[in-house]
Amino acid sequence: MEAAITTCYRHPSYETYVSCTRCERFICPDCMREAAVGHHCVECVKEGRRSVRQARTVFGGAVARSAVPLVTYVLMGLNILVYLVELVRPGVVDRFGMTGAGLAGPDGSQYVYVSGGYPGLDVIGVVDGEWYRLLTSAFLHLPPGESSLGPVPFGVLHIVFNMYALWNLGRVVEEQLGRVRYLALYLLSALGGSVLVYLIAPLDTAVGASGAVFGLAAAFYVINRRLGRDMHAVNRFLAGFLVWMVISAGFTSWQGHLGGLLTGALVTVVYAYAPAERRTTVQAAGCVVLFAVLMLLVVLKTSALTG
Numbered sequence: 001m002e003a004a005i006t007t008c009y010r011h012p013s014y015e016t017y018v019s020c021t022r023c024e025r026f027i028c029p030d031c032m033r034e035a036a037v038g039h040h041c042v043e044c045v046k047e048g049r050r051s052v053r054q055a056r057t058v059f060g061g062a063v064a065r066s067a068v069p070l071v072t073y074v075l076m077g078l079n080i081l082v083y084l085v086e087l088v089r090p091g092v093v094d095r096f097g098m099t100g101a102g103l104a105g106p107d108g109s110q111y112v113y114v115s116g117g118y119p120g121l122d123v124i125g126v127v128d129g130e131w132y133r134l135l136t137s138a139f140l141h142l143p144p145g146e147s148s149l150g151p152v153p154f155g156v157l158h159i160v161f162n163m164y165a166l167w168n169l170g171r172v173v174e175e176q177l178g179r180v181r182y183l184a185l186y187l188l189s190a191l192g193g194s195v196l197v198y199l200i201a202p203l204d205t206a207v208g209a210s211g212a213v214f215g216l217a218a219a220f221y222v223i224n225r226r227l228g229r230d231m232h233a234v235n236r237f238l239a240g241f242l243v244w245m246v247i248s249a250g251f252t253s254w255q256g257h258l259g260g261l262l263t264g265a266l267v268t269v270v271y272a273y274a275p276a277e278r279r280t281t282v283q284a285a286g287c288v289v290l291f292a293v294l295m296l297l298v299v300l301k302t303s304a305l306t307g
Contacts, residue, residue, distance in 0.1 A: 010030075059272060061179075100198040113202070
């Protein structure tokens with residue numbers, strides 16, 4: 001009696017006598033996947049991958065197979081792209097920079113804010129409802145030469161320094177936190193820097209990713225401390241950032257640096273010490289609460305300025 005011909009379950013035209021060791025369906029060489037014992041079919045391999053729990057860091061970030069810090073590269077690309085736009089259209093700095101409260105004439109000239117406004121001048125800034133400046137300013141940088149911000153002693157080096165720091169810090173922090181947590185940290189740190197500028201120096205104009213970068217520096221410190229690593233080099237690193245904040249106070253916004261540093265530290269502490277069984281919920285709630293507090297501070301400051 002002639003034996004029945006068996007064919008691959010995915011390729012009926014292919015005669016085969018090898019079967020999957022899990023589901024026992026016949027498979028051709030194209031559908032075979034090596035297993036500890038025998039071969040598995042494509043569907044069984046997919047099902048097995050779904051049942052395997054993905055490895056995560058102690059902060060909840062997924063351990064990715066690829067080491068490419070995608071979010072860091074995208075953020076760098078956005079900053080560089082916006083800077084190129086600045087070179088072509090310098091007016092975007094005045095339009096989207098962190099101005100808490102100011103006055104603007106018909107020709108675009110800016111003046112010091114006076115409560116209640118001034119005849120012939122328009123109120124501009126966060127005090128006038130332009131809340132987007134709190135975040136858009138973090139993607140702008142000091143233009144080369146003179147600007148409405150005053151003399152710029154180091155021009156293009158502003159963005160070069162920030163992007164170099166973002167490249168070095170971002171890769172490490174993103175690897176530990178994962179993309180979503182890392183992006184939330186970056187944006188909240190940038191926002192925290194702008195809010196502190198608004199609270200302390202609302203009449204000043206500030207731009208730059210420095211607030212977010214200082215937030216990453218604080219995150220780098222908390223991450224290493226949480227992982228129990230040798231802190232001597234990390235302490236020297238953070239001390240260097242603090243020294244830079246003092247040195248740069250004469251030509252950049254130290255308020256933005258400090259605000260980003262404090263916000264980044266708070267966010268990462270929540271990430272690092274959230275209970276494992278409710279980690280994602282606690283981390284998300286912490287970010288939402290911090291965001292709400294920052295917005296409340298903006299509302300209160302606006303009320304004080306307009307009152």
